[in-house]
Amino acid sequence: MSTLCLLPLALILDALLGEPRALWSRLPHPAVLMGRVVGWFDATLNHGPGRRLKGLTAMALMVLGSWVLGWALSLFGGLVELILAAILLAHRSLIDHLGAVLRGLQTSTGDGRRAVAMIVGRDTAAMDDPAIIRAAVESGAENFSDGLVAPAFWFLLAGLPGLLVYKITNTADSMIGHRTPRHEAFGWAAARFDDLLNLAPARLTALLIALTHGQLGHWSEISAEARRHRSPNAGWPEAAMARAIGIALSGPRSYGGQMQDYPFVNPTGDRQPKPQSITDTTRALWRVWAALTGTLALAAVVLG
Template sequence: MTAINIVLLAWAIEALFGWPDWLYQEIKHPVVWIGAFISKFDRMWNHPNVSHQARYMAGATTSIIAITSTTGLACMISFLLSYSPLGWIIEAIFISSLIASRSLYMHIHKVLLPLKNDDIPAARIAVSQIVGRETSQLTASEISRASLESLAENTSDGVVAPLFWAVLFGLPGIAAYKAINTLDSMIGHKSEKYHAFGGFAARLDDIVNLLPARITGLVFALTSLKLQALKIMLQDASKHRSPNAGWPEAAMAGALNINLSGPRIYNNKQVDEPVLNVEGHSPSPDDIQRGLILYIKSMLVIATLLAAIQFWSLWQ
């Protein structure tokens, strides 16, 4: 069984079943296990009374331990499964747990439902589960903007990048990526506590997402069949504070003819981010629905491309 076939099977399993709530209640989730591992080192080594360089080295060591441990375990599992005639099915199940296409859709849809019913307080609660900004005072348009930004960025981080590394390196590849991405989510912030300790993790996450983010943006643009999407992506992606998130966000902004990014509040402080597609209209709940449709179509395009690559390789 080839790597692409295993990844496609894994993605189908994840799209159909996700990570069931009953299973989460029983054993949590692999990302939670990785997060608990990182938290132990964070508590042990991230001390404010040491120098910036010492905290940076402690964070880098934490990152290396987390990544090598996760990848090593994945390599061992993959090696053992290679001796079983049905090992590829079990490996696909493991890989499926590290893809997040279904959960991403569900989280965004949970924001859309109360917005459709004009229940702004419920929508604020729902969007607070997927973004880090202050949400208690957001309007319907601002909630829509935050949701679409999260959809665009997490399509890359939660779906395309895991698929990318799984196709290249199988279970060890996607496990290593999830360890890096979890490190970035937990300690890769530019806050006083993590600016030094998470610096190595943040830079490493930028590197491993470099190609997937651009692939995601390109797929959004091509799937939309709008030259405007490609134009806005190339024009505005570099304006984003992140070297990667701007690509899928700008492409989605152009595809839906909306503006994304812009000012938001973190920890009671306004952060003035540049606007992507400044000439687009302010997002509305209807744009979330359009964004979800673009997302589904884009995922089908990627699945079709992977299947086509597999089919082509069989004839070589």
Template sequence: MFFTLAFFSLLIERLCGYPQWLVRAIGHPVIWIGTMIGWLDGKLNRAGQSFARRKLMGVVALVSILGSVVFVTLGISWALGTSLFALAILAVIASSLTAQKSLEDHVLAVANALDAEGLTAGRKAVSMIVGRDPDQLDEPAVCRAAIESLAENFSDGITAPALWLGIGGLAGGAAYKAANTADSMIGHRSERHEAFGWAAARFDDLINLPASRLTALLFVLSCFFVPGASAKDAWKTVWRDAKKHRSPNAGWPEAAMAGALGLALAGPRVYGGTLVPDHFMGAGGRREATPTDIRKALKLARFADILMIALFGLLALTGLLIARA
């Protein structure tokens, strides 16, 4: 039933997204989780504490966040039961955990802004999806940032929540989303969060490991459906460059995308005025990325999405046949 839930939730979110009127009316699960994380950060992460104490409080915060989310979602699942009606309601709820439509819309907005209004508009559009300093980016850097964000966020915003929905149902998908949101908010290496966010960052690395590898594979396979994309170069780049990335997971989808498009992605970047060193994914590829490359990357991502939905549909059908055997 869990893979069936993941399959239908992906279809619903692909077609409908999460409506803005609903965000305005009741918010979004990420907003609710983020509010809880912010409250725990304020209560437990105190500057006067030792490094070890703040690290322990970060573990307490992560366990509290995950425990609360799992408790609520298990309660919802139990209350609804196992009927087809319950599956439909759970699929609608679970569709809020993936970001197929919104990710595509935000990345496409960067290409459209560059084409229609130029660099300033492109910088503003890309600032909505990346954390690096947009004023430091020329047009090729804006394009690379959009493509890198698409690759990484496809993994942790689409593949990973869908995978954990398939493994653990609504509770599994929601717990993943809570952990990933915690990593985004407190898992970075700032003075305030280096100790407190340690648990969130390490746990996020662990739970994203299978999805990042699956996403890379999906990008490689998608090359067969996109003219000009190279499955051979994507595969070769993954095995050569993915493990060199500063992140244990982001390098896999970024390397696959870089090889597929013949680009050199990642490398040194500026965050908050600080140059952060990193290896290039697709070393030797072009650095002069264009809006056309963004659109080609989006085509790859769309086919990867179709392949993933088909995979979950096949797993759901297999589970159904086994249950009836």
């Protein structure tokens, strides 16, 4: 069965089942196993001179190993590919995380901070409610690209090998692709390769959000603000989502105790969003998911 036929089925399975605790409390999730591989390379190679070259070597070995593993697993047939694709897509888990932030805010600001700290890398200890909400919406937009559109994109183009290469790269970027004294050199290759693999999916995500929310007329503004964003890719889905739900995103925030004066995305939008904005985001993500899944299913029927 072609990846075009398998992909909409995988999207539906992920949406229905998410991350069953009963299963993953007993077995290590593939993403956890990937994290262990990245951690082993980090602990083994990230020391002494030549850290950038060592990081490049580690990344090359992880990519090659993931491609070979994906090719080998694909030999077991479409059912294995379908199950693994559904496991490695992350739409439902993203929706669940956003729901946890919303429930936390409904209890207290402190609970909201603790919930949003699970999905963002910035400092959360001093966040007020609007900052928590903006962080959740930004994470929802960016992770919809990283966790659903990008893996679906690479699975569609290159099958299970492409999906595993993307996931190991994205995992490596999240673990070692930071500009810290320990990882700036060693994680350089992971961060750059992740940027490359997300180049098209991030822009596709922004286009899907804009198309499904009547924002194509603002594409020039979305494009301009995305290019001013600190990330070459994250700004695209964030700028599109900001306009889709009418709030301002990004703006000043703290990393490692240092305030960063980042510009706002959609600066004329509401800078004091209410919890309803998280609900609006989840609805927007489901709308895009439905449009993407429906389009792929139709294409599979016509072309598959």
